[in-house]
Amino acid sequence: MPLYRQLEGWLRDAITTGALPVDSRLPSSRALAADLGVSRVTVGTAYAELESAGLVVAAVGSGTRVAPVLPTTAVGAAPGDRRGGTWPAWQGSAETSEPAEAGPRGPDVVAFTGVGDPAAYPVAEFGRTIRQVLAREGAAALSYGPDPAGDPSLRRTVTQLLASQGIGVPPESVLITSGSQQALALVCQVLVRPGDTVLVEEPTYDLALRLLRAAGAQLVGVPVDGHGLRVDVLAELLERHRLLDRPRPRLLYVVPNFQNPTGASLSGSRRHALLELARVHGVPVFEDDFAGDLRYSGRATPAIKSLDDGGHVLYAGTFSKLLMPGLRIGYLVVDGPVRQRLVEAKQVTDLGTSLLLQRALDRFVTVGRYQTNLRRTGRLYRERRDALRSALAEHLPDAGFALPAGGLFAWVALPAGVRSDTLLRAARDRGVDVAPGSRFFLRPEDGAGHIRLNFAVQPQERIAAGVVRLAAAVDSLRVTPSGTSSRQR
Amino acid sequence: MPLYRQLEGWLRDAITTGALPVDSRLPSSRALAADLGVSRVTVGTAYAELESAGLVVAAVGSGTRVAPVLPTTAVGAAPGDRRGGTWPAWQGSAETSEPAEAGPRGPDVVAFTGVGDPAAYPVAEFGRTIRQVLAREGAAALSYGPDPAGDPSLRRTVTQLLASQGIGVPPESVLITSGSQQALALVCQVLVRPGDTVLVEEPTYDLALRLLRAAGAQLVGVPVDGHGLRVDVLAELLERHRLLDRPRPRLLYVVPNFQNPTGASLSGSRRHALLELARVHGVPVFEDDFAGDLRYSGRATPAIKSLDDGGHVLYAGTFSKLLMPGLRIGYLVVDGPVRQRLVEAKQVTDLGTSLLLQRALDRFVTVGRYQTNLRRTGRLYRERRDALRSALAEHLPDAGFALPAGGLFAWVALPAGVRSDTLLRAARDRGVDVAPGSRFFLRPEDGAGHIRLNFAVQPQERIAAGVVRLAAAVDSLRVTPSGTSSRQR
Structure with missing residues (x-):
């Protein structure tokens, strides 16, 4: 079969199966010829054949595209397309938890959601670093690493960063993961079985709730106040568990x-008390320190892990928040026999995190550069936090708001009678996006009076503009003394 | 506090906690000064202070190093260091499955283990591609992706590659994963509960066995012959399950x-029969096509997924084997309600695979370039397969060996009386590494008569040299007619 026929046949298949969708552009004949190592004439002939079959349309200036209406004889139904068909019984009733909720996007939307500000990512420097790694290490950087626990050099770098934060651990305690999210997922996999009780702060990080629920855990909430988790309530709860002879909780998830x-x-003082409770009751503590070094005021409190001399605490950190989330590199610090089981879990789960990215990150993150980036980012985010405080004071004076000493999030108590879910819709209508409090509670209803605002993602002037829009949305929902909303007056 | 004091304090902490281990080299004062944005004098003064405290040693030519013997007052015990201490009860008895077994390394070892040949990885081209992605997309490439199921453009590219292999699916059916290993891990997480029965080929991929065991599955093996899984045995097994009214197996893992x-x-014909059994008995099929396009002889058989019009098959592929494993990018093709649950599992497990690598791979893998690389790699690996065949015929004529039509592995039946585990040690003593058959069976004993050789990882001359060494190891273990090994004669 001549080459052009083979090419034509392959493209015909791609078009009729929908792999090349209607209206998609085919590569230029020059590019495709170069890619395939064939002549341009071969490609041109194949394209001409497809055109005469009505499968593609060529237009001067816009290249060759898949025809908007395909000849019916050539089109089969793709398996994913069938609607209303029956699926095998084991596929169940698609009982998903909450769908991955994406807020509105676009340049006009002020989004108080998401993570750090892409404008703060060190893109160019990191690009140079990747190039250096590929130039110096070559194929080795594109192989599996020698150790499923992570690149030894990056693990050493992590211990140096941790030491600068008062956590002294040897590199053997560090397990590199795909973000701190995977650190929790692995701990879940090793320690939590369906039906186990897991203790969580309430409110807490929504994706931790979803992960733990997906693992079949029975979640029990412990309330949080202005000084973090209520350790007194935790003590009562654990004591009750003990007295009732119920199986001990399998994990305590905490973001200190x-x-x-x-x-x-x-x-x-609560950190010490919490660790003591974990010791006495034999409950492992998962310490999620997702942004502990992003501090804007006050002094750091030692990590719970730094107080732990007995392998009670599993500590997770990440480079996502400070450097760039697209890397997906975090780490778990763990001591004791369970460490080996977690390394095994990491290995069988994904054979290790991309070595190229680990090597590049290791080369990129000298302690000095990390500290420099931390200072720069900290300055930027502190200004934004303060901008949010001012804007809220001016435009939403009756919203409750405690100034966070660091991190990315402010937790806002809505004025009486305004519900966060209703507000979410009203706010989106006005081009501003927030996270409703309901996401962070075991019973969504408990979060009806709060919203979470990420102040770090955008510059100050957008923060101010966003709060003005948010205030307008709140105003539209305010309950008047007679009990109807102001909108209905 | 003066700057040099702060720096000194920080380094002192790093040294005393062990984060900077004994004998490790500190950065040059010039490099550290540049990193921290301070003067070289500041760094020099801090280093001098540390030196007079006995914590570092400076030597001309080799820079400044952490002192080999630290002053005892400055050294605390790192938590990971305690040996013989007691760990909390929940840490259990460290009941790990097999430890991650690393064979011998070094330039003198001929290793018939591992995956593809790093020399075949397109390192320079891929480096250029990453640079282009960072230059054109900037911070966007270092953010979380817009969709936890993976970059939409890469998913489209995957459907085009699949279409060229006869599998017609829409991009919505594709979920990007951290290698095909994670595809299986996610399916495990969603479909398999502790105690569930899972059917596997026997022998089969060892890390699949370890993953399924870690998930608490009860594994049942179905034998493999020269035409793959024995579908007749599978039919009997499923029928027996049904007659005994036992819960249906939760998954069938197959590498066709x-x-x-x-x-x-x-x-x-077995593919058709297998799919029909899956339909009738309601068992999901996980089709692991880790190297299906690496074919050296004969014609391709359609994927089981391509026969499936009802969402019975979950199909996994990967870029690891053909391009480079360090990327850790693979994909799962899945239709029906379970798809949304798998996307949710991916999201809560790691918030998605690195967007930077997804974008770079998408830009790198045009269909043409993929096919070119496939042809080049295929030619290379076929020569190596044939070199292995010749070497075995010459040096180990009484070993059984069926020529594989593609992929990376040859399965060798050892001469009578030679056990693979003993051979592994004897071979390593002679500088050659193999995978003993015991790894691939539910009862390791069943694999005592086989070894697996990866013929793709090294050039032909090393293959020949390795087989010579292997033959020597086998000869040292041969059982003589009188029943003692030749070594003992």
Whole structure:
């Protein structure tokens, strides 16, 4: 079969199966010829054949595209397309938890959601670093790493960063993960079985709730106040568990610094008390320190892990918040026999995190550069936090708001009678996006009076503009003394 | 506090906690000064202070190093260091499955283990592509992606590659994962609960066995012959399950092309029969096509997924084997309600695969370039397969060996009386590494008579040299007619 026929046949298949969708552009004949190592004439002939079959349309200036209406004889139904068909019984009733909710996007939307500000990512420097790694290490950087626990050099770098934060651990305790999210997922996989009780702060990080629920855990909430998790309530709860002879909780998930969503930090005395409870009751503590080094005021409190001399605490950190989330590199610090089981879990889950990215990150993150970036980012985000405070004071004076000492999030108590879910819709109508409090509670209803605002993602002038829009949305929902909303007056 | 004091304090902490281990080299004062944005004098003064405290040693030519013996007052015990201490009860007895077994390394070792040949990775081209992505997309490439199921453009590219292999699916069916390993891990997470029965080929890919075991599955093996999985045995097994009213198996894990470890491929008629059994008995099929496009002889058989019009098959592929494993990018093709649950599992597990690598791969993998690379790699690996065949015929004529039509692995039946585990040690003593058959069976004993050789990882001359060493190891273990090994004569 001549080459052009083979090419034509392949393209015909791609078009009729929908792999090349209607209206998609085919490569230029020059590019495709170069790619395939064939002559331009071959490609041109194949394209001409497809055109005469009505499968593609060529137009001067816009290249060759898949025809908007395909000849019916050539089109089969793709398996994913069938609607209303029956699926095998094991596929169940698609009982998903909450769908991944994406807020509105676009340049006009002021989004108080998401993570850090892309404008703060060190893109060019990191690009140079990747180039250096590929130039010096070549194919080695594109292989599996020698150790499923992560690149040894990056693990050493992590211990140096941790030491600068008062956590002294050897590199053997560090397990590199795909973000701190995977650190929690692995711990879940190793320690939590369906039906196990897991303790969480309430409110807490929504994707931790979803992960733990997906693992079949029975979640029990412990309330958070301005000084973090209520350790007194935790003590009562554990004691009750013990007296009733119920199986011990399998995990305590806690975010001690600039908690997500409340921004509160666990006080030093509570950290000690929490660790003591974990010891006495034999409950592992998962310490999620997703943004502990992003501090804007006050002094750091030692990590719970730094108080732990007995392998009670699993500590997770990440480079996502400070550097760039697209890397997806975080780490878990863990001591004791469970460490080996977690390394095994990491290996069988994905054979290790991309070595190229680990090597590039290791080369990029000298302690000095990390500290420099931290200072720069900290300055930027602190200004934004303060801008949010001022804007809220001016435009939403009756909203409750405690200034967080660091991190990314502010937790706002809405004026009486305004519900966060209703507000979400009203706010989106006005081009502003927030996270409704309901996402962060075991019973969504408990979060009806709060919203979470990420102040770090955008410059100050947009923050101010966003709060003005938000205030307008709140005003439209305010309950008047007679009990009807102002909108209905 | 003066700057040099702050720096000194920080370094002191790093040294005393062990984060900067004994004998490790500190950065040059010039490099550290540049990193921190301070003067070289500041760094020099801090280093001098540390030196007079006995914490570092400076030597001309080799820079400044952490002192080999630290002053005892400055050294605390790192938590990971305690040996013989007691760990909390929940840490259990460290009941790990097999430890991650790393064979011998070094330039003198001929290793018939691992995956593809790093020399075949398109390192320079890929480096250029990453640079282009960072230059054109900037910070966007370092953010979370817009969709936890993966970059939409890469998903489209995957459908085009699949279409060229006869699998017609829309991009919405594709979920990008961290290698095909994670595709299986996610399916495990969503479909398999502890105690569930899972059917596997026997022998099969060892890390699939370890993953499924870690998930608490009860594994049941179905034998493989020269035409792949014995579908007749599968039919009996499923029928028995049904008659005994036992819960249906939760999953059937199968590698239809160039099976790992046997190299056998599932015949076309068996593919149809297998799918029909899956339909009738309501068992989901996980089709692991880790190297299906690496074919060296014969004609391709359609993927089981391509026969499936009802969402019975979950199909996994990967870029690891053909391009480079360090990327850690693979994909799962899945239709029906379970798809949304798998996307949710991906999201809560790691918030998605690195967008930077997804974008770079998408830009890199035009269909033409993929096909070119496939042809080049295929030629290379076929020569190596043939070199292995010749070497075995010459040096180990009484070993059984069926020529695989593609993939990476040859499955070798050892001469009578030679056990693979003993051979592994004898071979390593002679500088050659193999995978013993015991790894691939539910009862390791069943694999005592086989070894798996990866013929793709090294050039032909090393293959020949390795087989010579292997033959020597085998000869040292041969059982003589009188029943003692030749070594003992």
